[in-house]
Amino acid sequence: MIDAVKLHLQGIKSALAVRMAYRADFFISIFIMLLVEALVPLVTYLIYKSGASLPGWNMYEALLIQGVFLLSRGISFPFFFGMVWNTILRVQDGTFDLLLIKPRSVLQMLIVTGFDSEDLGKLLGGIILFSVSLANIPFPGLELWLKFFALFLVSLVVMFGFGLILSGFGIVWIGNYRVYEIFFSIANFGMYPANIFSKGVITFITAVLPVAILGFVPASQLLGRPAEGTLITVVSSFVFLFLSFLFWKAMFRRYNSAGG
Amino acid sequence: MIINVENLKKTFKSYERGNTLREAVASLFVRKTKLVEAVKGISFSIDKGELVGFLGPNGAGKSTTLKILTGILFPTSGNVDIMGYTPWKDRKKYVARIGAVFGQKSQLLWDIPPLDAFNLNKAIYSIPDSEFNKKLNFMVELLEVQNVVKKPTRLLSLGERMKCEFIMAMLHSPEIVFLDEPTIGLDVIAKEKIREFILEMNKQGITFILTTHDLGDIEQLAKRVIVINHGDLIFDNTIEALRNHLGTKKLVSVSTQNPLPKFDVPGVLVKNKLSDYNAELELDVNTMGLNQFIDYINKNSTINDLTLQELPIEEVIKNLYSI
Numbered sequence: 001m002i003d004a005v006k007l008h009l010q011g012i013k014s015a016l017a018v019r020m021a022y023r024a025d026f027f028i029s030i031f032i033m034l035l036v037e038a039l040v041p042l043v044t045y046l047i048y049k050s051g052a053s054l055p056g057w058n059m060y061e062a063l064l065i066q067g068v069f070l071l072s073r074g075i076s077f078p079f080f081f082g083m084v085w086n087t088i089l090r091v092q093d094g095t096f097d098l099l100l101i102k103p104r105s106v107l108q109m110l111i112v113t114g115f116d117s118e119d120l121g122k123l124l125g126g127i128i129l130f131s132v133s134l135a136n137i138p139f140p141g142l143e144l145w146l147k148f149f150a151l152f153l154v155s156l157v158v159m160f161g162f163g164l165i166l167s168g169f170g171i172v173w174i175g176n177y178r179v180y181e182i183f184f185s186i187a188n189f190g191m192y193p194a195n196i197f198s199k200g201v202i203t204f205i206t207a208v209l210p211v212a213i214l215g216f217v218p219a220s221q222l223l224g225r226p227a228e229g230t231l232i233t234v235v236s237s238f239v240f241l242f243l244s245f246l247f248w249k250a251m252f253r254r255y256n257s258a259g260g
Numbered sequence: 261m262i263i264n265v266e267n268l269k270k271t272f273k274s275y276e277r278g279n280t281l282r283e284a285v286a287s288l289f290v291r292k293t294k295l296v297e298a299v300k301g302i303s304f305s306i307d308k309g310e311l312v313g314f315l316g317p318n319g320a321g322k323s324t325t326l327k328i329l330t331g332i333l334f335p336t337s338g339n340v341d342i343m344g345y346t347p348w349k350d351r352k353k354y355v356a357r358i359g360a361v362f363g364q365k366s367q368l369l370w371d372i373p374p375l376d377a378f379n380l381n382k383a384i385y386s387i388p389d390s391e392f393n394k395k396l397n398f399m400v401e402l403l404e405v406q407n408v409v410k411k412p413t414r415l416l417s418l419g420e421r422m423k424c425e426f427i428m429a430m431l432h433s434p435e436i437v438f439l440d441e442p443t444i445g446l447d448v449i450a451k452e453k454i455r456e457f458i459l460e461m462n463k464q465g466i467t468f469i470l471t472t473h474d475l476g477d478i479e480q481l482a483k484r485v486i487v488i489n490h491g492d493l494i495f496d497n498t499i500e501a502l503r504n505h506l507g508t509k510k511l512v513s514v515s516t517q518n519p520l521p522k523f524d525v526p527g528v529l530v531k532n533k534l535s536d537y538n539a540e541l542e543l544d545v546n547t548m549g550l551n552q553f554i555d556y557i558n559k560n561s562t563i564n565d566l567t568l569q570e571l572p573i574e575e576v577i578k579n580l581y582s583i
Contacts, residue, residue: 003386006383007383007384009383010379010380010382010383011380011383013376013379014369014372014376014377014379014380017369017371017372017376018369018370018371018372021371021372021412022371094365095365095366097327097332097362097365098362098365098367100330100331100332100351100355101330101331101332101355101358101360102355102384102385103352103353103355103356103384103385104352104384105352109384112384256272256333
C-alpha cells in the first residue's frame with residue numbers, strides 16, 4: 001500500500017514537472033479550466049436573478065449541488081480520470097505496450113502516468129463554488145457532514161466506474177475522444193435537483209446509472225433534505241463500479257497492440 | 261536454458277474496408293474479416309547469457325514474436341517458458357525481471373530530464389535507494405552521459421536519448437533484455453557506444469534478444485541469429501553458419517590487361533561489370549575451383565589484380581528473405 005502511494009506521488013511529481021516546463025501554459029490552462037467550469041453556475045445564477053428558479057430549491061441550494069458536482073469532478077479528473085485520455089493516446093500511438101512491460105497493474109500505470117494537473121482548475125472551481133454556497137445556507141451539523149462525506153466518496157466510486165468504461169472504449173475504439181461527450185451528456189444530469197426530471201428519469205439516474213450521486217444526492221444530504229432512495233443509489237453505485245471493471249477487463253483482453 | 265518457445269502461433273483478425281467510397285460506406289455496416297497468420301508455429305530456445313539477433317523483413321512476424329515474449333500479446337497457441345514464467349500469464353512477476361528498449365517508442369518523458377523518468381522507474385520497480393544510485397552511476401559513467409541526464413529530454417540528440425533509454429530499461433537489473441531496433445537512426449559514433457555498452461552488459465551475464473534491420477548490429481554483437489519470414493522460423497544458427505549459408509560463394513574483384521572473357525561457365529555470376537577490363541563476380545568455389553577460375557581468365561586474358569572476399573552478409577539475408 002505504501003509502495004502504491006509512493007508510486008502515485010512520484011507520478012504526480014513527474015506530471016507536475018512536465019507541466020511546469022511550460023509555466024505560463026500551466027497557469028493559463030488552469031485559469032481557462034476554471035472559467036469553463038464557471039459557465040453552468042453562472043447560467044444558474046442568471047436564471048435565479050431573472051426571477052425564474054428550479055422548483056423547490058433556492059439559488060444557493062442549487063449552486064451547492066453544482067459545487068459538489070464540480071468537486072467530485074475536480075478530484076477525479078486530475079487524480080484518476082486521466083486514465084481515459086491516457087488510454088486513448090497510448091493505444092493510438094502504440095505506447096500502451098510500454099505499460100504492459102512494467103511490473104504493475106496496467107490500470108494503476110494508466111492512472112499514475114495520467115495525472116492531469118490542468119484539471120486542478122476544476123477542483124479550485126469546486127472549492128470556490130462549494131464554499132460560497134455553503135456560506136449562504138444554514139451551516140450543517142456534524143451528522144450531516146459525515147453522511148455527506150460518505151456519499152461524496154461514493155460519487156468518486158461512480159466517477160471511477162465511468163473512467164473504467166471510457167478507458168475500456170479507448171482500448172478498442174482507437175483514437176476516439178467522443179467518449180467524453182458520451183460521459184458529459186449522461187453525467188450532467190447529476191448537477192441538477194432530481195425532482196425537476198420525470199419519474200422515469202429519476203429512477204434511471206438514481207438506480208440504473210447512478211449519476212445523481214455525482215452532485216444531487218450528497219448535496220441534498222448536506223442540506224438536510226436526503227434524496228429518496230439514497231440507499232438504492234449507493235448500492236447501484238457499487239454495482240456500477242463492479243460492472244465497469246468487468247467491462248474494462250473484457251476490453252483489455254481484446255487489446256491487440258499497435259503494429260510493429 | 262532461459263527461454264524455451266514451442267510451436268508458437270499468433271493469428272490476428274483484420275478487417276477489409278475496401279478503397280472506394282461505396283466499399284467504405286458498406287464497411288460501416290458489414291465488414292469482411294480476414295485471418296492473418298503472423299506467427300505460424302515457431303520453436304527455439306535460448307541459453308542464459310546468449311546474445312541472439314532476431315532478423316526478418318518488415319511484416320515477417322518478429323515484432324509479434326517479441327511482443328509475445330515480453331508479455332504484451334497473448335499467442336493463439338503454443339508454449340513459452342522464460343525463467344519459469346509464462347509471460348502473458350505471470351506478467352507482473354515476469355516483467356520485473358526483464359527489460360526492453362524500443363528504438364521507436366520512448367520510455368522517457370519528453371519535457372523533463374531523463375533523471376526524472378529514472379526516478380519514476382525507481383518507484384515503479386521499487387528499487388532501493390542504494391541499489392538505484394549504484395546502478396545509475398555505473399551506467400551513466402559507462403555511457404558517458406553525466407551532464408545529459410539532467411537536461412530536458414527534448415533537448416537531447418537521438419544518440420543521447422537512446423543511451424538514456426538503455427539506462428531506463430536496465431536500472432532494475434533485468435536478466436533478459438529485449439532490444440527492438442536500438443540503433444535506428446543513430447550516427448556511427450553513437451552506434452559504436454551503444455554496441456560497446458550491450459557487449460559489456462552481456463559480459464556481465466545479461467541475455468539479449470536483438471531485433472534489428474542494421475546488419476552491422478548483428479555482425480558486431482550477435483553470436484547467434486534467428487531469421488523469421490512469413491511467420492516461419494527459417495534460420496537458427498551461428499553468425500558463421502549464416503555467412504556460409506549460401507555455400508562456398510565468394511565475391512571476386514578482377515582486373516585484366518586484355519578484355520575480360522565471357523563468363524558463361526557454371527559457378528561464375530557477373531554481379532557488376534565495371535568495364536571490359538574490370539568486373540565484380542560471384543564465384544562458387546565448389547563448382548569452379550579457384551585455380552580453375554584463375555586459369556580460365558589467364559587463358560583468355562592476363563590478370564592484373566584479383567581480390568577475394570566473403571559474400572557480404574546482406575547478400576545472405578537477401579537470399580533468406582526471398583525464400
